[in-house]
Amino acid sequence: MKTYGLIGYPLSHSFSKKYFTEKFQNEGIINHQYELFPIADIKSLADLLVENPSLCGLNVTIPHKVNVLCYLNEVDEAAEKIGAVNCISIKNFEGETYLKGYNTDAYGFEESLKPMLGPQHTKALVLGDGGAAKAVKYVLEKLDIQYQVVVRTPAPNAILYSEITPQILSSHQLLINTTPLGMAPNIDTFPEIEYNLLGPGHLAYDLVYNPLETAFLAKAAEQGATIKNGLEMLYKQAEKAWSVWNK
CATH class of the missing domain: 3.40.50.720 (NAD(P)-binding Rossmann-like Domain)
Incomplete structure (x- = not known):
């Protein structure tokens, strides 16, 4: 199972969850799920990754688009210039988790x-x-x-x-x-x-x-x-x- 999700707080309604859940269904993408992860404190990100080892990617919304930067291994050029991240790719290399931030907005x-x-x-x-x-x-x-x-x-x-x-x-x-x-x-x-x-x-x-x-x-x-x-x-x-x- 590959898991994707959205971090932010609060997460009352989410375009992303509806969008990706429907995408997976409509395009026959099996063993993929999209979940909401309401975290008030960005320090909880490390625990979230440990508790959800199937996570492959995250969207980021208010209030974490800026404060997530210091928890990433790398950010792409646009995200660095903008100073905000709304998308994170999660890769695992030899047991180490590697997080790269992007700004797709x-x-x-x-x-x-x-x-x-x-x-x-x-x-x-x-x-x-x-x-x-x-x-x-x-x-x-x-x-x-x-x-x-x-x-x-x-x-x-x-x-x-x-x-x-x-x-x-x-x-x-x-x-x-x-x-x-x-x-x-x-x-x-x-x-x-x-x-x-x-x-x-x-x-x-x-x-x-x-x-x-x-x-x-x-x-x-x-x-x-x-x-x-x-x-x-x-x-x-x-x-x-x-x-x-x-x-």
Whole structure:
């Protein structure tokens, strides 16, 4: 039996468990299982590996994407630059467990964003600067898209929502929401920007995928903007994790 799983805390609902369980069933992949491992303290990772010797790979979610780094033998280039890991491959060499960390969020975001980009999308506003923004900023730098981070409380290299001028909204035609605003059950919340200044040239991308159309996306669409939610990013990062585990 090969076991894969998700570590994080709390783990109330998991896209990953549903996705991989259905994948194993639909593709006839036998002797594979995907489990949830809610661990509040990352120090429990060592015990988890001992107790589950069939583990071949892990997904990592909040709050462990950063604090897991010091428990890994190696991280790939993207994960190192981003400073966060959401996927771990587990190999055993001569009785020793070898853990390598990856960031498949960046891959998922990049692959789902690229087909949407037009020639006008040379500058982006990144709404929020939490953990989810790390992979987004890495991809924007890779694609040579300049970005401005927008936050609610003053922070270095960022502006406040109140400082977004009409000129900034006009020149930054790519808007990316990395905050949980609009996520169920708080579906009436949204980033405070002047949506009436958006137009058909704008692309609004929301990392949130539940609901499929957040208030942020609905308000942007009302002004003629192109919109995209985070569901495809989620699928693509999951498939990337599967390829990592099976290298």
